Amino acid sequence: MNLVDRDRHSIWHPYSSVGSPSPIYPVVAAEGVRLKLEDGRELIDGMSSWWCAVHGYNHPVLNEAAMQQLDKMSHVMFGGLTHPPAVELAETLVELSPWGLQKVFFVDSGSVAIEAAMKMALQTQIARGQSQRHLFLSPRGGYHGDTLDAMSVCDPITGMHTLFEGVLPKQVFIERPEPAFGEHCTEQHLVQLEQVFAEQGDQLAAMILEPIVQGAGGMRFYAPEYLQAARRLCDEHGVLLIADEIATGFGRSGKLFAVEHADITPDILCVGKALTGGYLSLAAVLTTDEMANDIASGEPGVFMHGPTFMGNPLACAIAKASIDLLCANDWQQQVLQIEQGLHQGLAPAKTFTHVAEVRVLGAIGVVELTHPVDMSSVQPMFVERGVWVRPFGKLVYLMPPFVMSAGDLAQLTDALVDVVANLQIKDGVAVPLSA
Numbered sequence: 001m002n003l004v005d006r007d008r009h010s011i012w013h014p015y016s017s018v019g020s021p022s023p024i025y026p027v028v029a030a031e032g033v034r035l036k037l038e039d040g041r042e043l044i045d046g047m048s049s050w051w052c053a054v055h056g057y058n059h060p061v062l063n064e065a066a067m068q069q070l071d072k073m074s075h076v077m078f079g080g081l082t083h084p085p086a087v088e089l090a091e092t093l094v095e096l097s098p099w100g101l102q103k104v105f106f107v108d109s110g111s112v113a114i115e116a117a118m119k120m121a122l123q124t125q126i127a128r129g130q131s132q133r134h135l136f137l138s139p140r141g142g143y144h145g146d147t148l149d150a151m152s153v154c155d156p157i158t159g160m161h162t163l164f165e166g167v168l169p170k171q172v173f174i175e176r177p178e179p180a181f182g183e184h185c186t187e188q189h190l191v192q193l194e195q196v197f198a199e200q201g202d203q204l205a206a207m208i209l210e211p212i213v214q215g216a217g218g219m220r221f222y223a224p225e226y227l228q229a230a231r232r233l234c235d236e237h238g239v240l241l242i243a244d245e246i247a248t249g250f251g252r253s254g255k256l257f258a259v260e261h262a263d264i265t266p267d268i269l270c271v272g273k274a275l276t277g278g279y280l281s282l283a284a285v286l287t288t289d290e291m292a293n294d295i296a297s298g299e300p301g302v303f304m305h306g307p308t309f310m311g312n313p314l315a316c317a318i319a320k321a322s323i324d325l326l327c328a329n330d331w332q333q334q335v336l337q338i339e340q341g342l343h344q345g346l347a348p349a350k351t352f353t354h355v356a357e358v359r360v361l362g363a364i365g366v367v368e369l370t371h372p373v374d375m376s377s378v379q380p381m382f383v384e385r386g387v388w389v390r391p392f393g394k395l396v397y398l399m400p401p402f403v404m405s406a407g408d409l410a411q412l413t414d415a416l417v418d419v420v421a422n423l424q425i426k427d428g429v430a431v432p433l434s435a
């Protein structure tokens with residue numbers, strides 16, 4: 001049996017069923033911005049492996065950091081032990097993050113970072129004598145991960161709440177953040193936010209949101225004023241603010257952290273994905289001294305969380321090297337160039353009747369269609385054109401590695417526009433013209 005058949009026989013892929021007939025491609029190596037398939041074809045990567053591979057693949061600097069750490073130790077337990085990679089990474093994160101975030105809790109994935117952040121918020125409120133505050137406020141259109149509590153704050157519709165109804169904790173939802181990034185925010189846009197705080201503010205432990213960019217819940221960009229209003233209302237009502245920067249962290253939105261667009265500091269900041277430049281799974285939860293001290297002074301006096309692979313030295317060493325590389329590479333310039341390339345390259349798609357909107361922010365480019373894409377028939381169209389793009393729902397989008405050259409980016413956007421040009425809407429789905 002070939003690799004694909006063996007795979008189909010026994011493996012689940014993200015959001016798929018075992019044995020599903022949708023196309024799957026064996027990749028045997030990756031270097032720079034190119035994925036190498038088993039059959040020898042090379043694809044320009046438009047996805048950064050879901051926001052992660054900001055430096056591209058097989059990077060000599062990150063390889064070297066991994067090799068050096070491997071020679072010392074790849075893992076050691078974090079209970080009662082510490083090591084240089086964890087300390088150096090924590091210090092770097094504190095230094096780079098918005099002012100006031102001083103304490104770092106390492107975890108092994110984004111979803112677990114959200115779980116830990118939610119527990120941290122609850123423990124803080126309990127320590128402050130506010131144990132009646134056990135709800136989380138979340139805007140619709142959000143995505144925060146796939147574990148149960150993370151799911152409870154995801155968009156109730158796209159987050160599949162109905163499937164798990166009765167099991168998920170019931171949280172408080174408000175409409176998507178408005179207006180869009182770049183549009184003028186009026187009082188009208190904030191009415192619902194004000195209202196929910198006025199009505200339920202005393203039951204809320206925290207508000208959780210993705211700052212500026214809502215990722216997997218719809219790839220939308222919203223105005224910084226909304227975030228500023230959320231910060232103000234949280235302060236007024238004793239509610240903590242959790243910023244989920246797992247997708248946006250490390251430059252993707254044009255700022256190192258998306259909260260910087262609004263010039264606010266959250267009480268809790270979650271990072272993951274690009275933290276290790278896409279080498280290993282690692283995430284971190286940052287918080288203030290104030291919160292850490294409150295937790296320490298409450299019952300039971302400790303933060304009740306501790307993953308087995310917490311602070312994994314190999315992952316921490318690579319993460320430190322990745323952040324250093326980001327700074328050395330002048331990421332701001334890289335992201336700016338990609339932003340310009342995306343604006344220019346995706347613009348032709350605006351005129352297509354089956355395209356609802358084209359939007360770009362930082363190194364994120366989105367073509368939103370009027371109808372959902374039929375993944376099985378459309379995915380091969382990208383591969384045939386030598387690019388790796390993975391649409392979901394109505395969204396065909398790009399988040400290229402920051403190191404992509406102008407030429408490769410043009411090839412990528414040209415291929416995307418060509419694929420979209422060759423789609424038609426049939427029975428409410430976007431399918432190839434030839435279908």
Ligand SMILES: *Cc1c(COP(=O)(O)O)cnc(C)c1O
Nearest residue numbers: 109110111143144145215246247
């Ligand atoms: C991907 C993502 C998560 C979940 O991270 P995992 O590492 O997949 O568990 C949470 N929040 C946001 C904003 C994400 O993009």
